[in-house]
Amino acid sequence: MSTDPEKNRFAARAARYARVGTKVGGVAARMASQRYLGAQGDRAGNAEALAAALGGLKGPLMKVAQLLATIPDAVPPEYASELMKLQSQAPPMGWAFVKRRMAAELGADWQAKFKSFEHQPAAAASLGQVHRAEALDGTHLACKLQYPDMQSAVEADLHQLNLLFSLRKRFEPAIDTDQIAVEIGARLREELDYVREARHASLYRHMLKDEPLIRVPNVWPDLSSGRLLTMDWMDGSKMLSHKDDSLEVRNRLATAMFTAWWFPFSRFGVIHGDPHLGNYSVFTEGGAPAGINLLDYGCIRIFPPSFVAGVVDLYRGLLEGDEARVVHAYEIWGFRRLTRELIDTLNIWARFIYGPLLDDRVRTIADGVKPADYGRKQAFQVHQALKKLGPVQVPREFVFMDRAAIGLGAVFLHLAAELNFYRLFNEAIERFSVEEVTARQDAALAEAGLTVP
Numbered sequence: 547m548s549t550d551p552e553k554n555r556f557a558a559r560a561a562r563y564a565r566v567g568t569k570v571g572g573v574a575a576r577m578a579s580q581r582y583l584g585a586q587g588d589r590a591g592n593a594e595a596l597a598a599a600l601g602g603l604k605g606p607l608m609k610v611a612q613l614l615a616t617i618p619d620a621v622p623p624e625y626a627s628e629l630m631k632l633q634s635q636a637p638p639m640g641w642a643f644v645k646r647r648m649a650a651e652l653g654a655d656w657q658a659k660f661k662s663f664e665h666q667p668a669a670a671a672s673l674g675q676v677h678r679a680e681a682l683d684g685t686h687l688a689c690k691l692q693y694p695d696m697q698s699a700v701e702a703d704l705h706q707l708n709l710l711f712s713l714r715k716r717f718e719p720a721i722d723t724d725q726i727a728v729e730i731g732a733r734l735r736e737e738l739d740y741v742r743e744a745r746h747a748s749l750y751r752h753m754l755k756d757e758p759l760i761r762v763p764n765v766w767p768d769l770s771s772g773r774l775l776t777m778d779w780m781d782g783s784k785m786l787s788h789k790d791d792s793l794e795v796r797n798r799l800a801t802a803m804f805t806a807w808w809f810p811f812s813r814f815g816v817i818h819g820d821p822h823l824g825n826y827s828v829f830t831e832g833g834a835p836a837g838i839n840l841l842d843y844g845c846i847r848i849f850p851p852s853f854v855a856g857v858v859d860l861y862r863g864l865l866e867g868d869e870a871r872v873v874h875a876y877e878i879w880g881f882r883r884l885t886r887e888l889i890d891t892l893n894i895w896a897r898f899i900y901g902p903l904l905d906d907r908v909r910t911i912a913d914g915v916k917p918a919d920y921g922r923k924q925a926f927q928v929h930q931a932l933k934k935l936g937p938v939q940v941p942r943e944f945v946f947m948d949r950a951a952i953g954l955g956a957v958f959l960h961l962a963a964e965l966n967f968y969r970l971f972n973e974a975i976e977r978f979s980v981e982e983v984t985a986r987q988d989a990a991l992a993e994a995g996l997t998v999p
Contacts, residue, residue, distance in 0.1 A: 864897065909964065
């Protein structure tokens with residue numbers, strides 16, 4: 547029977563516990579002593595200490611920390627501000643290490659399967675690194691190679707995630723974080739499975755095949771494995787390098803981003819859950835910026851069609867002042883013990899997210915709001931209200947839905963795009979029905995070879 551030398555190994559987890567637990571545990575102990583002595587504690591100082599502890603770590607926990615900073619109210623504002631500053635650039639594997647990793651994935655003769663393979667990585671991140679290569683037929687390739695023992699590291703770091711959330715509980719939490727932890731764990735484990743990520747890319751090629759503003763790379767199955775993903779290299783420039791381009795160009799790129807996110811969700815119940823700008827680049831036609839490349843497919847969320855129906859119902863309920871429809875949407879999503887106060891509180895956040903989509907005019911996404919402050923005011927209002935109502939458990943589907951919506955809005959802010967978001971959204975949900983989304987989703991998942999976990 548074949549064995550996987552890099553499966554979730556106890557020895558590797560134990561070593562990771564020692565490295566991670568000591569650093570994070572030191573901050574927790576500091577906060578516990580402050581609480582024991584009856585002191586309020588220096589939240590800003592504790593946040594800086596936690597960021598300093600995490601800043602020396604690489605791998606999954608760094609990714610989790612940055613993710614938490616983008617989820618409204620998952621951690622206190624002081625912590626979110628510090629965690630956003632963390633950089634997830636891991637030191638790259640050296641060439642000798644890369645050769646061993648590639649041989650383990652494609653066999654000892656792996657170099658004969660490429661015309662060329664660059665020794666230095668083009669990018670290094672928290673879970674792996676990307677090398678440029680050239681196929682035997684001359685096609686330019688991007689080879690994403692996972693670092694060793696990542697499964698063990700992920701399991702160890704998810705264990706530490708509970709400690710991070712325990713820090714939140716010291717400040718009378720308004721949000722029950724149990725489902726947030728479950729959702730983060732599920733998505734992070736999926737990101738380790740490059741076979742699944744290859745299928746995600748195929749899914750997006752199917753969903754966006756008729757969208758000229760968006761390009762999705764081909765996957766090369768013969769040059770891929772569970773820990774190596776080879777796709778077409780997509781030439782392009784960084785999104786933010788176009789923030790001073792003409793309004794026409796900025797609007798075109800913003801429209802492409804809107805389509806890449808809302809179209810798969812409204813038609814197929816699928817979203818790209820990682821709004822990091824490094825996951826997109828801008829391609830040109832005739833020397834001019836013409837659209838976006840989607841580069842990474844690790845963090846993809848597939849929703850039940852009923853959840854999509856809740857999104858549409860809430861939008862139409864807010865647009866038409868139909869309170870019964872608004873309440874029904876929250877019930878579909880799984881909110882329990884709905885009261886007048888809770889509904890009013892949830893609507894603060896809903897009106898923030900939907901605000902530009904309810905406004906039938908050309909506008910920026912949030913006039914006068916800095917990207918770093920986007921949504922902070924509303925999150926604070928919701929937090930203050932929920933503190934009085936007691937901890938509210940947010941359905942797990944909201945974790946990446948909210949995260950992606952905030953990230954998408956930040957891109958629009960960076961680009962200073964001026965669009966009629968109302969018309970773009972209503973085009974996306976035109977003739978919406980649960981039955982059609984179900985049929986489209988089933989067909990697209992079958993074609994991509996995907997199942998919903």
